[in-house]
Amino acid sequence: MSETTKPLVTDPASPYESFDSRKLHAAAERALDHYLAPAQIMATPYSPSSMFMVNPQTDTESLLANACESLASATVMLGDFAGVLEGPSRNTLLGIAQVLMLGELAVNQALENVVPRD
Known part of the structure; x- marks a missing residue:
């Protein structure tokens, strides 16, 4: 060899x-x-649970306002949790928080479209 x-x-x-x-x-x-x-x-397609249902008679403005507040709260919770992490996990949580913020902005605009401020 x-x-x-x-x-x-x-x-x-x-x-x-x-x-x-x-x-x-x-x-x-x-x-x-x-x-x-x-x-x-x-x-399998996603089908929401019927255990907790939103009242179908709730007005659109209330639904959008509640959704906006929920998204804002989730964003704050993720930001707080990301503050105690490092590395990839922190980056993942911050990315999820950013997606929620974008959802919050979209819901805010929908709320503005439904009930414009004068």
Whole structure:
């Protein structure tokens, strides 16, 4: 063998070396599929629970005002929680807070469209 040719490296721990290693390999595959595969997330359509319902007779202005306040509160809670975190988790929470703020702005504009201020 020349100095420029390296020997072929093979993995000594084949998952099919014995029956037990095959079972372990199959179990590992199932676990990875369960936690990492996007399998059934979008398989069933979302249907809201009827346990808590908004009164259908509530006027639009009240609904929009309540939604705006809820979004603002959630934004503050996420900001407070993000303040005690560092790294990727903090960035994720701040990103979610920003999405909520954008929702709050949209609801505020819808409220303005429904009940314009003079």
